[in-house]
Each structure stands twice: as structure tokens, then as C-alpha cells.
Amino acid sequence: MASFCAILIEKATRRRPLALYLANLGSETAYRQLANHGYLPRFNRGECVPLIAGIVLIMYLYSSNRLPQGLVKVLKTCAGVDTKATHLNLKNAPKEFKKMLQQLREKFGKSDECVHDHSCTTNCTMNRIGVTNKMVKNMLSGGIAGLSMVAFPNVTIAMYVLWKAIEVLYCDLYNRGYIPYIPYGDIILYTISTGYVLWMAALEPQAVRSGYREFLMGLTGGRLALFNRHLIDSFGYKSSLIYPQSFQPDPLHSTINPMFYRPLREM
Template identity: 25%
Template sequence: MIVHSKFVVGEFVPRVLGPFDAVDYTCYEAGHTWDSSCVSTWIGIFRGGMIYSLKLYTTFYLLGAVWKLMSKETDKKKLAKNIFLSILRSSVFLASNAASFIFFICAYRKIFGKFHGVFAAIAGFASSFFSLMLEKKSRRGLLAIYVMNHAIESVFNMAVSRGYVTPIKNGQMYLFALTNLAYMSLFRGSSLPPYIQNLFEKVLGSEESKIPRAAVNQRQNQVVNPQSQMQQSLMKAYKYLMNLLNAVGPRVPACQHQDSCSAYMAKSAIKYFSIGYVLQVLLNYRNIFRAFVQRKASLLVKSLSNFQLAKFMCAYVSLFRILNCLLRWLFGRDHPEIFGGIAGFFAGLSSKFFPNISITMYAFAKLLDIFCMKAVAHNWLPYFPNFDILVYSLSLGVLFHDALFEPQNIRPSYWSFLKGLSGNHFPLIFRKLLDKYGTKASKFYPNFVPNLDPKNVKTAEVKQILLLHGKWP
């Protein structure tokens, strides 16, 4: 039996529709409510997206250029030209992605004469597939991994909102720990891609690689800079502590590092606690600046007493080092992949000090990419050309679906990004009409009813809703 939609106590109460059920709204009534012209909407979205993208990519590429400018061999004119072209190309790609999404929504309505529950996912897939071809090939893989981690999180949130799964307390921490288990097993076996392997070697020490690099005596090439009396005192105290730990600390024969195990751990603890604290202060620069301007001592103290990132970095590196040393001592030899995985898991639990879903999900998505590449290399999986375009398109199909039907399931930072990219037009979609699909589409904007032009409103149901909210003449 078909249950028709009805009005109860002045409110529109829709029945729940399936993903392939159709509604008769036009693209103006449900989608681009701010402009009745489809062509004008596409142009406006592209223009707003270009402005937003130019700001975003100018910062992104200029920061990347700083490192290249440090090299004396860099051709500055060529670098400037490449940066300009890269900013322009990436901005066109991103703006096209937003504009073509609206284009495919309108095209879907023109082709089928109706909207189904899957229209946003299809439009998102198509727009992303064609727009990514405008971007450089070297960036496609990174973009695919970036949006994939957002899509995975959104799918999980969708499952939670539907009651299919129940979130685990501190689940993010355990996911990071398990992801780190895999990374550290590969790292200790020197099996990671070279650029990731080098990054971990710089942080955790090349001594922990299966093929450790030759130790370099940095004192021989160290440049002595003038130091204040306080700096000299701190260096003396640091050297005294290291000498003491090297003298009395245990040395495990299976370990590759030159210092005693206790000094080996202490060095990492002091170094990365300091680095983490400095980074945290830099991240809080706005609050610190405001504290000075407004002369708020309490805000300054709060900003300078945040040790979350410092504790995370200190615990992460120190736990990894000391657990590897402990396991080598217990077994009398080194098992790089096994010991690396065990130490990596417990080191990953240090994310409790600095929980960050963006870092966790990106690391997880990148790990999936590494495993896929290894599977292809061993002929366990077939090679698909342009697989990064497919992953990017599928991921954004999910995210664009959520942007229309359930924005509450998108990570807040990414929802802000989508709003900015659309020229802040995404909030103007008439989501009350999409509540029929049972996704709580209007949860973020429960009271929003657009001011539609009566001349272009075709659907009787939309006229009734506008009349109820005083938006019909």
C-alpha cells in the first residue's frame, strides 16, 4: 500500500523513500534555489570556486616553494612560472569540480525528468571524474587518498546514524594504534615507499631500519654558534645527563644505536617534547596574539600551557624506541618486523594525548594505498590504469551525496571547505524537500525555506510548503 505524504499540525511530514524512489521537484526548487537559471548558476559557482581556490592554492604552492628557494641551484624565474601555472591549473580543476556537480544535477533532472535518491552520488561521481583530468597526474594520487579518508569516515558516520554499527570508546585511538602497527612493521623491515621510509628514519632513527645507514658523527661538522649564558647552562645540563645515562644505562647487544638504551630514549623524549611544544605554540599563535592585544593574561597562560602535542610526540617516539630495545633485550636478538609492529601499536596509543581524526584517517587511507600497491607489485591484484581517478570519483560521489542529503555526517572541516568552494551556496539547498529520504537532510538548517520565484515554481507540493512558511504570495 502506498502511503502518501501529508501535512500534520502545519508541518510537512514525508514518508521515507528508497534510493531509487523519485520526486518531481525541479533543479531550481530543490537545488540552486538562489538563481532560477541553470547556466547562470554554473557560471556563478565556477566564479566563486575560482576565487576560493586561488586563495587556497596560492598559499599551498607558495609554502612549497619556500623549500625550493633554499637551494642555490633553483631557477627562480622558472620556479615562479611553474608556481603560477600550477596555481591556475589546480584552481580551475577545483572550481570545475564544484560547478560541474551542479551541472550534472541539472542534467540528471533534464534527462530523467525526476530526482532519485542516488542522483547526488551519480552527479558527484561524474563531476569528479571529468574535473580530475584537468589536474596534474602527479597530484591525482594524493588527492584520491585525501578524499578517500574523508569518504571512509563519512560512510562510518552514516552507518552509525542508521544504527548499523556502534562507536567504540576511544575508537580513533585504537585505529591509529593498529594503523601504526602496520606502518612500524613495514618501517622496521625497510619496506615502506622511499619517501615515507626516509621520513620515519628522520623521526624514529635510522638505527631502527632493517638496513641502518652508517652513523654520522655530527660533532665533526658542527658549527659552533655564540650562545647565551642560559643556553650554555642548559647544554651543560643536557650533556651531563646524557653522559650519566650512557655511563650507567644498559646496552643491549642487539641494538644498533651508539648510546645506551636509556640515553637513546631520553634524547628522543627531550627533543620531541621540545619540538611538539614549539609546534603547539605556533598553532596557537592567534590566541597568543589576541592575548597580547587584549591584555588577557589568562588566555596567554592557557595558550602557553597546552602540552598535548608535546606529550604525544614525546610519548610516540620514546615508547617506540624503548619497547624495541626491551624486546631485543628479552629475546637476545632483533626481529625487526615483529618487534616494530608490537612497539608501533603501543606507541600509537599515545594519540590519546593529541586525538586528531584528520591525521588518523589520512594515515589509514595511505596505508590502504601502500597495501594495494604491494599487492599489485606481487601480482595479487590486477593493475588498473587511472585507478586514482576512480577512487577520487567514488569518494567524492559519497561526499557530494552527504553534502546534499546528510551534511551532519561529513567531517566539520570538510563541510566548511565545501561551503567555501561553493561560494557558501551549499547551505541554500532546499533540504526540507530531501527529508523524504529519511536522512535528516535539513538537520543543519531546520528552519531554512528559500525565497523562490513563484513564476518558476512548478511542483504543487513545493507551493504548499512555501505557503505554510509564508513564502508564497
């Protein structure tokens, strides 16, 4: 209810970005919780999966001319799509990296269809193996490029790209009449996602992204840690794993569980 009231006082233009961010965080928290309890497997460098899915979906929409112009500009700037400019600035790059890149450029020249100054691995490989369909080429090369997160893992970026792609796809399908409009969808999404994340912050904080836990600690003046989580450890959530602190409530203003001070046989 607090999340619902909070989103109502936000500017209407900020509601969708906030809902998208909390949906991002909520889905990541849900995965961590399910993995903590053994319902889903854990993967090394699992950030690649949502990133690849998001990039493939974005490249599909781009190839179909269904990507909003704002995102088209971002895509062109980040990936150098349809431009002859070289976007990789090597001025401050390590010498070893420059040497490796030079060797790659010498051994693997660019294909005839390449528009860059040098070979672009996201496209030239597809040209060499005979992939001529532009949509397939863009989707495959985008998906392969998503493997770069193996070297630079960042779950925040990966989840943002995935949810941004889902948002764009939803808007596209709605504009084309395939799915209905959900009234107050951004408010509903924000309310459910935020409520779930805050619930997990109290019940199973290890399932919440560490950066967001630190944000909540600062926001609450450290009170996020002031739950007697050891009282619910027996339910299997390992609630006190990160915050083992406990406090004694004032008996004048609280009811103490009789199990803590009376023998079981007397109850």
C-alpha cells in the same frame, strides 16, 4: 560526472594524492553515516583505531624492507628509527612535562639494544619483556605508539596514515605480482569518493567532516546551506539538523508539491 571531468584536467602527478585524500574523507564520511543510523558503534577516541592499523602496517612493510625510501626517511625523522639522535625538543616544553620525563628516564633506563640517548618506550619495553623478533617488536611498539592519539586526537592524520599504508601495500603487492593493475584506478577512486562526499553534503551534512563542510561553504559562497532539507527530513536523514535554513522557490520557474497547498482529502 563533474568530479570525473574535474580530475581529468588535473596534472597526472596530482591525481593519486587527490584520490587518496578523497578516499580518506569518503571512508570517514561513510563511517559517520553508518554510525548516525545505528549500524556501527561510536567510540571515544576512535581515531586511535585507524592510526594504529596504519602504523602497524607501515612498520610491517618497514621491517620487511618493502617500504619506499621516501617513507623510510619520513619514518626515521618522525620516530627516530635506527638513529642515535634525540628528536624530542624540550626547549619550549612545560616544566611539569620536563619533570615527568626526567623521572621516567631515571626510573626506567634504556635497554641494552636501545640506540637512543634515553630509553625509547616504543622499543625498550619490547626488549625488556623478551621480544627479540625485529618485525614483531616494530609492529607492537608502533601499535602502542598509536595510542598517543588519545591525548592528541586528530581524525585527519589518523585516516591519512591508514590510507597511505593501504596505498603502499597495494603498490607493493602489485610490484610483486600478487594483484593486478587497475587502469585509471586513481580517477575511479577520486570520482566515486568525491561524488559520495558531495552527495552526503547535501543529504546528510552532519556526516561530513566539519572542516570540509566549511571549505564547501566558502567554495559555494554559502550556498551549501541553501537546500530545502526539511523536505527530506521524513526519510530519516535529519538533513536539516545543521542547516535548517529554507527558501521559497519562484513559482514561475519551479513546480511546487501539491501537498503543501491542497488538503490531503482532495488529492
